[in-house]
Amino acid sequence: MIRKLCREDHGRVYAFLAEEPSFNLFLLGDLEAFGYEQAFQELWGDFTEDGALRAVLLRYYDSFVPYAKGEFDAAGLARCMIGYEGFTLSGKAAVTEAFEHVQGLSLGKKRSMYFCECRDAAAAVLVPAHGIKRAHLEDASRIVSLRHTIEDFVVPPDAEERFRKSMTSKTGRTYYIQENGQAVASAATAAENSMSAMVVAVCTHPDFRQKGYASRVVAQMIRDITAEGKTLCLFYDNPDAGRIYKRLGFQDIGMWNMYR
Template sequence: MIRKLSGADHDVVFSFLKQEPSLNLFIIGDIEAFGYEQEFQELWGDFDENGRLRGVLLRFYDSYIPYAPGDLDIEGFAEVMRNTSHPVRLSGKTELVAKFEPLLLLGKKRVTYFCECNEITFPEEQSRYEIKRATIDDVDRILELRRRITEFSVPPSSRDMLVKSLETNTGRVYYIEEDGRMVSSVATTAENTLSAMVVGVCTDPNRRHKGYASEIMKRVIQDYVRIGKTLCLFYDNPNAGRIYKRLGFHDIGMWTMYG
């Protein structure tokens, strides 16, 4: 049986999601930040015949994330996601979301590695560069940097989501600037009591090969690990993967995004 979840389900839901806390950091973070009664966020649960929770589906704006460690009602969750007039923006564990492919109109598919870091493995030395932490006043500068990078997609909702992330302390942005212009940044999102996701690792194409992003990543790892939180990230570029692993990340699975 599938039904909407509410605050009354919280303890059961959290116990369920903590089976794989890193893989569920988006769902955990959004619940902690926004709860169950928001216009932009909804959650559904799939319960077996004995009333035990076996699957969770999150809608955050126009994106969906399902989670289940085993069997669940794939068709039921697909029906929930069909209530849209455009391709579904879906993401999750690769082996789970692949089951939805025959049932939904999905956007472009991207498969990535999912990795995590929960210890500082590099020598802790003073950075060669001044690394700053962004505020809401820096949002437009962050987006302007991302637009200069061809690999980045900056959809219309980016500004609102970044502002909300900074306002609610569910994300951070660290950056380096040259002559007052932002040239490299690393962001986190979905920060919760257990973990956070690294996103938006970028450097101006004309300012690369100076080690900017690696230096910022070290600062991010230090700040989070020191307060007992795990950092997670996606990568699909083997060269990037090698850099992250030198900084202490290790693979824990595969993650697929459609959209």
């Protein structure tokens, strides 16, 4: 049986997701920040005949994130996604791949990435910490301007609004290095929750690369996040980037798929 989840379900939903907090950081982060009664966010649960929760599906705007521990009703949850134009689907590879076989569900291009986590700052403390700033609300335009210089980045029209929203909701933070008043390298977190956070938008301006700036920014993030008792996570598909992250203390724990 599939039904909408509500506040009365929170205890069992949270316990279900908390068994794998790294893989569920988007679900946990959005759930802690926004709950069950927002126009831009919905959650559905897939229950067995005896009432046990076996899968959860989150909609955050036009992005869907599923999670399950074993077999679940992929076709039933897919019906919750049909009707949303240009949606994205992302999550643990073993879970998202169940939706590839659902008839009538049009998934976008698949991108598979390594999912890794960092639980301590032993390697990060060896990286220089000088010159790194933590962004504030008034830094939105300079951070977004930097992202526009990155060829591989898709920067949405409302990027500054999203930046401010993540900060005010405490679901994300940004660190950066500047030269002559210009942000030249930065990294951010997303889906921060009480147990974990995701590293996103790691970038360096093309004119300031090969200086180790991105590593310094991520190292500062590791030091701060782990000091708060949280696990820092990220996904990558570039082997060169993977080697850099592993030198900072990240370890692969599985695969993550995204369809858009």
